[in-house]
Amino acid sequence: MTTLLPLLTTDASGCCAPVTAGVMDVEDAQRLARVFKALGDPTRVRLLSMIATQSGGESCVCDLTEPVGLSQPTVSHHMKQLVDAGLVTREQRGRWAYYTLVPETLAMLSGVLDPQASRAGTGSSC
């Protein structure tokens, strides 16, 4: 029997100190790189901004296809990468999938990249 395990845990709560705070260990760097890789595509950056802009940070996939000019399967493929990276969650309701922003992941990334974080001694919020 084969058990499928997630490639990496993307729980934001355990990750990560600011990049300016010290040499990052391999595990944290892998976790962060995975999230950055998900953001390394302009369509996914735009999709994330569309969801983040909505009231409650939630969007139906049916509202995401037209603004980016792509088919629903292509949008769903991009969205899966954002879900796997922990940037959004996905919920199926009847015919449509709904995606919700995970602000904790954005806050974690923002804290990690803040060049003032270590100097101010505040660290990341996660």
Place this chain on the structure above:
Amino acid sequence: MTTLLPLLTTDASGCCAPVTAGVMDVEDAQRLARVFKALGDPTRVRLLSMIATQSGGESCVCDLTEPVGLSQPTVSHHMKQLVDAGLVTREQRGRWAYYTLVPETLAMLSGVLDPQASRAGTGSSC
């Protein structure tokens, strides 16, 4: 005659509003995605943290190879992607290349990803 132009301008000063502030335009999304793509590799995340941790945010390539366990050409290849993304600058001094952090690019990314930025009305610092 062929003139080589940079693929994209990575000047952080003109980019970008927080992802939560509104639907991002294509140009800003391309600029951001390029920087995120450069960070979408664990070795590059670690190299960036090594440079960011140094006093003055500067490192000689000669000090970067051993900690990541890679050859100098491989490290230089990774560093070129961080330079092209505007995350570090490169200066050749005699035999060695020296890399310096660009804190403005980190601050721009941190502001763009801050989930509180638009609600607080502060926007990005760039």
